[in-house]
Amino acid sequence: MNIDEQVALLMQGTEYGDRDIQRNMAEELKDRLIQAEKNHRPLRIYCGYDPTKADLHLGHTVTMRKLRQFQELGHHIIFLIGDFTALIGDPSDKDVTRPILTRQQVEENARTYAEQAFRILDRNKTEIRYNSEWLSKLGFADLIKIASNFTVQQFLSREKFKLRWEKGDPIYVHETFYAFMQGYDAYMLDTDVQVGGTDQFFNIMMAGRKIMTAMGKQPNIAITVEILPGTDGEVKMSKSLGNHIPISTTADDMYGKLMSIPDKAMPHYFRLVTRWTPSEVEILEKMMEEGKVHPRDAKMRLAYEVTDTFYGKEQATQAQNDFIQRFQKKEVPDDIPGFVITPGQTLLDVVVAAQIAPSKSQAKRLFEQGGVTMDGEPLKDWATEAHAGILQVGKRKFLKLTD
Numbered sequence: 001m002n003i004d005e006q007v008a009l010l011m012q013g014t015e016y017g018d019r020d021i022q023r024n025m026a027e028e029l030k031d032r033l034i035q036a037e038k039n040h041r042p043l044r045i046y047c048g049y050d051p052t053k054a055d056l057h058l059g060h061t062v063t064m065r066k067l068r069q070f071q072e073l074g075h076h077i078i079f080l081i082g083d084f085t086a087l088i089g090d091p092s093d094k095d096v097t098r099p100i101l102t103r104q105q106v107e108e109n110a111r112t113y114a115e116q117a118f119r120i121l122d123r124n125k126t127e128i129r130y131n132s133e134w135l136s137k138l139g140f141a142d143l144i145k146i147a148s149n150f151t152v153q154q155f156l157s158r159e160k161f162k163l164r165w166e167k168g169d170p171i172y173v174h175e176t177f178y179a180f181m182q183g184y185d186a187y188m189l190d191t192d193v194q195v196g197g198t199d200q201f202f203n204i205m206m207a208g209r210k211i212m213t214a215m216g217k218q219p220n221i222a223i224t225v226e227i228l229p230g231t232d233g234e235v236k237m238s239k240s241l242g243n244h245i246p247i248s249t250t251a252d253d254m255y256g257k258l259m260s261i262p263d264k265a266m267p268h269y270f271r272l273v274t275r276w277t278p279s280e281v282e283i284l285e286k287m288m289e290e291g292k293v294h295p296r297d298a299k300m301r302l303a304y305e306v307t308d309t310f311y312g313k314e315q316a317t318q319a320q321n322d323f324i325q326r327f328q329k330k331e332v333p334d335d336i337p338g339f340v341i342t343p344g345q346t347l348l349d350v351v352v353a354a355q356i357a358p359s360k361s362q363a364k365r366l367f368e369q370g371g372v373t374m375d376g377e378p379l380k381d382w383a384t385e386a387h388a389g390i391l392q393v394g395k396r397k398f399l400k401l402t403d
Helices: 003-011 019-039 058-072 103-117 140-147 152-156 159-167 173-189 198-214 251-259 263-273 278-289 295-326 347-353 360-368
Strands: 044-049 076-081 126-130 193-197 221-225 338-340 372-374 389-393 397-402
Touching (some): 019 221, 044 058, 044 173, 058 076, 058 193, 058 263, 076 103, 076 173, 140 173, 152 159, 278 295, 347 360, 347 372
Parallel strands (some): 044 076, 044 193, 076 126, 338 397
Antiparallel strands (some): 389 397
């Protein structure tokens, strides 16, 4: 790729909320890439991950995919595990105070993070660091010096802090430390580029760049990527909302969940979780607009691509064949109503709660007569515990169950 093609790829899927900022970041990135090529020096790129949970879903991998793009272009990648920042918890996307984790919880979660990341990143070309290396050594005088670069008004203008202020909910002083700590990470790692989600805009643009400049270093370039919507296509992918796609699952499950996303969400997935270049995405979107590719076929390409990334071609092909055999040949409709199941709920409970059958007695008869299937498999035991998948009752009634 030439420099312009590299910039287009690396800026794909980015969002800043301001076109001028996006244009400035693209220009800074281009200049830095030109200098790197001229000096035969790879850029230093990093992204931090707080191990607040042990398992990752597809939404977490968006920034990893961006790191992999830099990696494939020959740059040095640092995967930073925020074992120290996790003790506070990032307040950026929260309208309540995060619970403070114990060091033992953080260490247990951190053990699994890197291994999961290596399903995308090249293990042999990735540097793993922990920010406790330097943050645990900061003294009170150091914190005062760093904090002197910011005002209280800057923090109160942040959306989530502002919301809590207006509601009269507490904003604890330690929560403002998070941005300082993340900015200091960038300074200590001496990075050229920091990758993060749009919810990290303040921490990267306002804190990281400012601290690096104040402490005599060239500010890093912010690559802030869009937030991946969940399988509902509406809100941020989240395990707590039941709209997530875990990466530690099976090829069949991943493929099936990707096929369940609404058509309107596909462009986001094209840009954020595939290995496709901007030109490849543009061609596919244009073909869809012109009716040359059916949305379902485009979604199958997407599901295959992502499943292949995590499980390889053999398992991705098998998952696709299983899906075709199980669903397409049975003429499952594209727009299936969703139903969020609760722990301990049976399929009988679901059928009644979704008003597919007016009573439990009639619902039981549907099971006994073989009129109920789950993911294409007939079910006669109405007491079966509900789980994620496609529930079919009769020939025309479907429910997409999520947990």
